[in-house]
Amino acid sequence: MVPSDIFNKLDESKKTRILDAAVDEFSIHGFRQASVNRMVDRIGIAKGSLFQYFGSKEGLFHVIFNHAVELVRHSLRQVKRETSDADFFERIRKSTLAGIRFIKGHPRVYRIYLKMIFQEDFPLRAEFLQQVHLFSAEYLRPIVRAGIARGDLRPDLDTEMTVFLLDALMDRFLQAYCVPFLDAGAHIYQAEDADLERRAAQFVDMLRSGMGVPKKDNGAGLEPATMCTGDGNV
Amino acid sequence: MVPSDIFNKLDESKKTRILDAAVDEFSIHGFRQASVNRMVDRIGIAKGSLFQYFGSKEGLFHVIFNHAVELVRHSLRQVKRETSDADFFERIRKSTLAGIRFIKGHPRVYRIYLKMIFQEDFPLRAEFLQQVHLFSAEYLRPIVRAGIARGDLRPDLDTEMTVFLLDALMDRFLQAYCVPFLDAGAHIYQAEDADLERRAAQFVDMLRSGMGVPKKDNGAGLEPATMCTGDGNV
């Protein structure tokens, strides 16, 4: 659960080196496939020491993991504060871009998260995913509620379904940024900031207005008459 | 690449037993963590036999994999045929539910797919994901184009972004059905058919109309006259 006193008494640079190597290993290989031998080789300490510090591979992971949770929590709080009085769609847009920023700042942490979702044999997987779920729900639901209250969102929305859609899309946006082949040709994968901004704006616009032709009056163009012929074909 | 002649000459029930055990093992453990020893134990044949049939663990996986691709391809073709003359949103709704049906029919195949996305060390990962990407693009893009042509979709849509959104949401809908904690409280995970139908309908409605309050006139259906006033504002 917690690094031993012996570990805490180490000088800071050594502690950093150790944790850094561990994060690296877990982010590349997930839990099971991560190798304690490789870690100690890279760090340059004896294997026995690692086990003295953390008890087991799982204990080591636990430490890394708690640290990651703290990072995420802190980041979420900050974004929420920064956007609290903005329009609903602006909040979503900014939150998405904040997610991108987080990934850029902590790419390995995000990779560990991805591994965790889809690898059955992570320790604490269930508890962890439960936490992420709570994060997401606790983060998005109030935003949706506020959006309805502010009059940004249709009041007849099903909150749960709305949260699901937002969660799904924001999550996928982030995944598409760092997992190849997940962006379905939208060129989000490792895109430049400017492109990401544009994509995020597009995506939020679509959230707002949907994909369907406006039911009534889309004054946009020419000959409004033809656009409103009752029959479906043109 | 291909099972040896020796394997093909086995009687059908034995072949099935072998492939079935392999699919099971891969779907539970992914590639790396899958154990050939466990497979042969379960099947009740000697380890040497498996290697005689498939050459290597990777060769065995290749056979499983090709079979899976064929299943998916077939399923996609069928859905496309069945829905070809429906309204855009109806096509999306039906496609999503067809996805659910596929997962119910081939849960292990879907699990292998999920593992593959997020596990770096799958053999052929890149080629495979490329294929899935093509499937998705080739499947959705024509539907979007047809939707615009039919007048179901706003003609000003960015096709790539639209495909991305659809892909993201449909994929997540399916994931939420079979991975816990991914449905953000929408109760899609292992839901009953009736609930799924309702959720799919809701989700398609949101795609159509978006979440934002309608810009102008939300006269809720009455007075059809107002629906076709030529001028932009009401």
Add this chain to the structure above:
DNA sequence: CCATATAATGACCACCTGGTCACTGACCGG
């Protein structure tokens, strides 16, 4: 300078992995 407490070490353990190959025994044509 020694005695003691404490931390670092790496050889070692049991176990598991994918893969090999000399052997076995069933079958078949002559």
Add this chain to the structure above:
DNA sequence: CCGGTCAGTGACCAGGTGGTCATTATATGG
């Protein structure tokens, strides 16, 4: 009944795993 073919076998291999612990090195205090 023989010789030959051939699929099936499982003991065996080298290499890796997480984890242990007797031994050694280092620091501390009297």
